[in-house]
Structures are given as structure tokens and as C-alpha cells.
Amino acid sequence: MLDAWQYLIAHPEKLAGWTLEHLWIIFVAIVIAVVLGVVIGVYISGRGKEHVADTILYLAEVAMTIPSMAIFGLLMLLLSSVGLKAIGFLPAVIALIIYGQLPILRNTYTALQGVDPAMIEAGRGMGMTEKQLLFKVRLPLAISVIMAGVRNAIVLIIGIAAIAAMIGAGGLGVPIFRGLRNARLDLIILGGVSVSILALLVDNFMGWVEWWVTPRGLKER
Amino acid sequence: MIKLDMVTKVYPDGTEAVKNVSFEIGQGELCVLLGPSGCGKTTTMKMINRLIPITGGTIYIDGVDTAKMDENALRRDIGYAIQQIGLFPNMTVGRNIETVPELKGWPENKRRQRGEELLKLMGMDSGEFIGKYPRELSGGQSQRVGVARALGGDPPILLMDEPFGAIDPITRVRLQDEFLKIQQTLKKTIIFVTHDIYEAIKLGDRIALMKEGELVQYDTPADLLYNPKNEFVENFVGADRALKGLQLIRVKDVVKASPPTVKSGEKTEIVRERMERAGINWLAVVNGDGNFLGGVGKADLGKGDSVGDVMSPSAETATANTVLNEVFSLMLSHGLDNLPIVDKDNRLQGVISFDTIRKALVELTQRGKTG
Numbered sequence: 001m002l003d004a005w006q007y008l009i010a011h012p013e014k015l016a017g018w019t020l021e022h023l024w025i026i027f028v029a030i031v032i033a034v035v036l037g038v039v040i041g042v043y044i045s046g047r048g049k050e051h052v053a054d055t056i057l058y059l060a061e062v063a064m065t066i067p068s069m070a071i072f073g074l075l076m077l078l079l080s081s082v083g084l085k086a087i088g089f090l091p092a093v094i095a096l097i098i099y100g101q102l103p104i105l106r107n108t109y110t111a112l113q114g115v116d117p118a119m120i121e122a123g124r125g126m127g128m129t130e131k132q133l134l135f136k137v138r139l140p141l142a143i144s145v146i147m148a149g150v151r152n153a154i155v156l157i158i159g160i161a162a163i164a165a166m167i168g169a170g171g172l173g174v175p176i177f178r179g180l181r182n183a184r185l186d187l188i189i190l191g192g193v194s195v196s197i198l199a200l201l202v203d204n205f206m207g208w209v210e211w212w213v214t215p216r217g218l219k220e221r
Numbered sequence: 222m223i224k225l226d227m228v229t230k231v232y233p234d235g236t237e238a239v240k241n242v243s244f245e246i247g248q249g250e251l252c253v254l255l256g257p258s259g260c261g262k263t264t265t266m267k268m269i270n271r272l273i274p275i276t277g278g279t280i281y282i283d284g285v286d287t288a289k290m291d292e293n294a295l296r297r298d299i300g301y302a303i304q305q306i307g308l309f310p311n312m313t314v315g316r317n318i319e320t321v322p323e324l325k326g327w328p329e330n331k332r333r334q335r336g337e338e339l340l341k342l343m344g345m346d347s348g349e350f351i352g353k354y355p356r357e358l359s360g361g362q363s364q365r366v367g368v369a370r371a372l373g374g375d376p377p378i379l380l381m382d383e384p385f386g387a388i389d390p391i392t393r394v395r396l397q398d399e400f401l402k403i404q405q406t407l408k409k410t411i412i413f414v415t416h417d418i419y420e421a422i423k424l425g426d427r428i429a430l431m432k433e434g435e436l437v438q439y440d441t442p443a444d445l446l447y448n449p450k451n452e453f454v455e456n457f458v459g460a461d462r463a464l465k466g467l468q469l470i471r472v473k474d475v476v477k478a479s480p481p482t483v484k485s486g487e488k489t490e491i492v493r494e495r496m497e498r499a500g501i502n503w504l505a506v507v508n509g510d511g512n513f514l515g516g517v518g519k520a521d522l523g524k525g526d527s528v529g530d531v532m533s534p535s536a537e538t539a540t541a542n543t544v545l546n547e548v549f550s551l552m553l554s555h556g557l558d559n560l561p562i563v564d565k566d567n568r569l570q571g572v573i574s575f576d577t578i579r580k581a582l583v584e585l586t587q588r589g590k591t592g
């Protein structure tokens with residue numbers, strides 16, 4: 001523990017670099033995951049899409065159960081077979097997008113499904129188009145649950161991103177794996193504790209974002 | 222004008238919810254769809270704004286087949302108040318009311334003005350309520366805002382599905398009265414769904430009574446009560462249909478002449494003589510400005526010198542617009558033989574007695590039987 005602290009004092013710029021790398025991967029992955037998850041979630045919550053919804057949610061659930069090592073391996077194979085860079089940033093981001101999908105997708109779908117049918121009928125009855133209904137009524141009513149899903153997804157992939165260092169994506173996994181290879185406990189602790197602290201901070205921040213995007217009439221103060 | 226021509230609805234699961242229903246609703250009329258739960262009222266109503274696709278027949282609005290209109294344009298010109306109120310909780314009261322104006326692309330200041338105007342019409346302070354959120358409203362206030370929202374785009378037609386259903390009886394009566402008053406000035410063409418015969422009689426110009434998807438009788442409330450077409454109608458309006466007719470008559474229809482009164486300062490001796498001469502045993506007491514103070518019965522006159530000492534101040538009054546069944550029930554529950562009628566400044570307009578009510582009922586029943 002003390003060694004980890006001493007290492008940090010000696011090389012603060014290294015930790016800062018790993019953290020930034022880590023955050024950058026997370027950021028890119030989560031932005032894409034949110035867009036993808038919300039778009040798909042909206043699509044499968046449409047009228048008469050129940051079967052599609054079941055299938056897609058099932059697939060997302062299955063994807064979650066694949067060990068991360070296996071996903072990274074699979075992606076490396078897949079990417080190299082189409083001639084793309086098989087290690088580093090790209091496979092890491094793709095893997096994180098896959099892991100982040102389920103919470104976002106599930107929450108988007110459930111929240112939109114859970115919108116009081118009376119609201120939808122009122123909107124439609126007043127002459128809203130499906131698009132107006134989505135943006136004026138359904139999404140505002142679902143937004144806080146969707147954000148809770150995004151929050152779950154971020155915390156989840158912050159941890160998984162540490163493993164991405166294994167395939168050369170950088171981030172806070174670097175000191176952990178280096179420590180494991182060289183039996184350097186201080187590095188392992190430094191990386192591990194940093195990931196936890198980062199997850200906690202981001203979780204808190206997202207809690208605030210969740211509150212902030214909730215429409216005023218729905219806030220519990 | 223709305224015209225339903227052989228309208229039929231068969232749901233995908235085979236339920237025949239509406240069967241060959243035809244009737245017409247005149248401009249500015251309030252038509253009540255009445256019938257037991259599950260008889261097809263809501264289905265019939267929602268086919269008018271095409272929330273439910275029609276499976277047979279045609280619905281015309283001002284002669285145009287609604288199936289040929291753009292459905293969103295059609296709906297923006299038909300105010301819609303749903304059974305569950307359905308205010309958008311993420312929007313303020315103002316934004317809720319401005320929903321249709323916004324969809325229609327009205328400029329912002331015109332929308333705002335409309336919101337304020339409608340809140341005022343519904344008897345709500347616009348400054349206080351326009352910025353509130355639905356969860357801050359009471360049940361009655363929500364219902365009012367729901368009706369205001371339906372009126373938002375100033376539609377010529379209004380569809381209302383049990384709009385006063387989910388509130389306490391006292392508030393409901395108040396909302397019905399207010400609504401009737403508003404309708405007298407707005408003159409919208411209204412389809413009003415209810416399963417409550419009292420509400421139907423009180424509000425409807427015409428009532429369409431439905432049973433198991435079929436239209437059984439389409440008539441004025443008086444005809445439905447006193448000329449029932451068959452046993453179903455008779456049973457539905459109930460054995461006390463004579464009493465229900467009291468809903469159809471308002472105080473102003475039966476109380477014409479201004480009543481004899483006494484001033485509170487008059488001597489009881491003189492009043493006793495007057496009562497004996499006129500053969501009455503109760504008089505309304507007023508002050509110099511004609512404001513109603515209370516009543517004095519013949520039996521009380523001996524208890525003091527001046528009317529002011531012996532009269533009983535009365536809290537129970539009615540107005541020219543009160544319906545007779547409310548008058549009747551007030552009189553029964555407070556043990557009154559006479560109920561004073563006052564205007565909004567508490568000036569005495571008349572007095573109604575059991576005998577007035579009896580005569581009015583007899584007349585109504587006769588009219589029903591002959592017409």
C-alpha cells in the first residue's frame with residue numbers, strides 16, 4: 001500500500017496518462033453505446049415489435065455472459081480477418097460497446113414500454129405524429145430510467161476497460177498487468193484502487209446527470 | 222355536424238363492439254353516449270377521431286367522410302378529453318393546454334394567451350396555475366385542466382370520455398354545472414360518454430342509449446324518460462324515472478313571480494294578520510336592499526315582537542340555475558317546506574315549494590306522454 005503511494009508520488013504523470021487513456025476509451029465507447037442502445041431501444045418499443053424486442057434483448061443478454069477474454073479474442077480474429085487493426089483501441093472500444101448495450105437497451109425498452117398508455121392515447125388523440133409523440137411525450141417520460149441504464153453501463157465498462165490493457169489499449173489496466181507480470185504489488189494496487197475510485201466518481205457524476213435530465217414535473221426534488 | 226352511418230367495429234379478436242350504429246349530431250349539440258359498461262360507447266367515440274379504425278360504415282363530419290381526411294389534421298380539430306385525464310406530467314399546466322396550439326403552429330404569444338384564457342374559463346387563476354405541474358393539482362383541478370386542454374385548439378367538436386368520472390360526487394356536480402355554463406357560451410358540438418344516467422339527463426341535448434354494441438334509443442332526455450322505446454330503456458332509466466326528470470328542470474323554468482316578503486323590522490302582529498289573510502304560513506325575510514336574511518314561520522310569530530327576533534336565519538338557498546332534483550334533495554335533507562332562490566349577490570329572487578316541484582313534474586310527464 002505504502003509502496004503504491006510512493007510510486008504515485010514519484011510518477012504522478014504516469015497515473016494521469018493511464019487515467020486519461022482509460023477515460024477516453026470509456027467515453028468513446030459509451031457515446032456510441034448510448035446512441036446505438038437508445039436507437040435500437042426506441043425501435044423495438046414500437047407497435048407490433050414484441051418479437052423483435054424479445055430476440056434482441058435475448059442476444060444482448062447472451063453477449064453479457066461471454067467472458068471478456070473471449071470477446072477480445074474473438075474481436076481480434078474478426079478484425080484481422082477483415083484487415084483491420086486487431087489490437088489496441090478499436091477492439092477495446094467495440095468490446096465495451098457490446099458490454100454496455102444490455103443495461104442501456106433494457107432500460108430504454110422497459111422505460112418506453114412503461115409509459116402510461118393514457119399519455120400516449122392523449123398525445124395521439126390530440127393529433128401528435130409518432131415522432132412528436134416520441135420526442136414530446138415518450139422520451140421525456142422515459143429519460144430518467146434510460147439515464148439510470150447509462151449509469152449502470154458506464155460503471156460496468158470502467159471495470160472491463162482495465163482488462164483491455166491486455167490487448168494493448170492502454171488505460172489503468174496497464175499498471176495492473178505490468179504488476180502481475182513483474183510481481184510488483186504496488187503497481188497492482190495502484191491500478192486497482194484507481195479503477196475503483198474512478199468508477200465511484202463517475203457513478204456520482206452520473207447520478208447528478210440523471211437528476212439533471214429528469215423533467216421538472218417528474219423530479220422527486 | 223357529425224353523422225354516423227351504419228358504423229360497425231369488429232375487433233381483431235372477433236369482438237363485435239359496435240353494430241350498425243347510425244345517428245346524427247347537430248351543430249352545437251351535446252350528445253351523450255350512454256349505456257352499461259362494455260356496450261361500445263368508448264369504441265364508438267374513438268372511431269370518430271379514428272383512434273380506433275372503423276371496420277364498417279362511414280362517419281361524416283360536415284358531409285366529409287372522415288376516412289378520407291388526414292388523421293392528424295382531423296384530430297387537431299377535434300378536442301379530446303380521455304377518461305384517465307392523461308395530463309403530461311413532464312409539462313406545466315400551461316404547456317399541457319397549449320399542446321394542440323403548438324402542434325398547429327400558433328405563434329407563442331397567441332398560445333400563451335389561449336392558455337390563460339382557458340384557465341380563466343375553467344375558473345382557475347392563470348397566474349397561479351399556468352406554471353404548475355400536474356402532480357401539484359387536486360383531482361378536480363386536473364379534470365378542469367384536462368377539459369381546458371381539449372379546448373386548446375378551439376376545436377368545433379369535442380369528444381369527452383367520462384371526463385368527470387374519477388372525482389368525488391360534490392366536485393363532479395360542480396364541474397357539471399360549470400361545464401354546462403361554459404357550453405352555453407361556446408356551443409361546441411360535443412360527444413360525451415358516460416354510464417351515469419343522472420349525468421346524461423343533466424347534460425345531454427340528446428342521449429344515445431346503447432346496449433351490446435347496438436343503438437337502442439336516440440332521443441331527448443325527456444323522451445328517453447317518458448317515452449322509453451322498450452323494456453331495456455325502461456329498466457335502464459329506472460323505476461324512479463319520474464324523479465330523474467327533476468334533473469331536466471331548472472329553478473328559473475318554474476319560479477317566475479317575485480315572492481311576498483317581510484322586512485326584519487316589521488311587527489310580528491301585523492305579519493300574522495298578513496299571513497292569515499293570504500292563507501300562507503311562511504314568509505321570506507329581507508333587508509332594505511332586498512338581500513335574503515332568513516325565513517319566518519307562522520308558529521314562530523308568538524315568540525317575539527319584531528320579525529328580526531323570531532326569524533330563523535337560513536343558510537340553504539338555491540339559484541335560478543339549480544336543477545330541481547338538487548332543490549328537492551336540499552329541502553328534504555334540511556326539512557324545509559320552502560327554499561329561497563337568490564342571485565349571486567344574495568338578493569331574493571323567489572321561493573320554491575314542494576307544490577311548485579310537483580306541478581312541474583306533472584307537466585313534464587304529460588309532455589313526454591303526448592310528444
Ligand SMILES: Nc1ncnc2c1ncn2[C@@H]1O[C@H](COP(=O)(O)OP(=O)(O)O)[C@@H](O)[C@H]1O
Nearest residue numbers: 232234236238257258259260261262263264265
Ligand atoms: N382492443 C380491444 N380488443 C378486443 N375487444 C375490445 C377492445 N376494446 C374493447 N373491446 C370490447 O369491446 C366492447 C366495447 O368496449 P368499450 O367500447 O370500451 O365499451 P364502453 O366504453 O361502453 O364500456 C367490450 O366488450 C370490450 O371488452
Ligand SMILES: [Mg+2]
Nearest residue numbers: 262263264382
Ligand atoms: Mg368506456
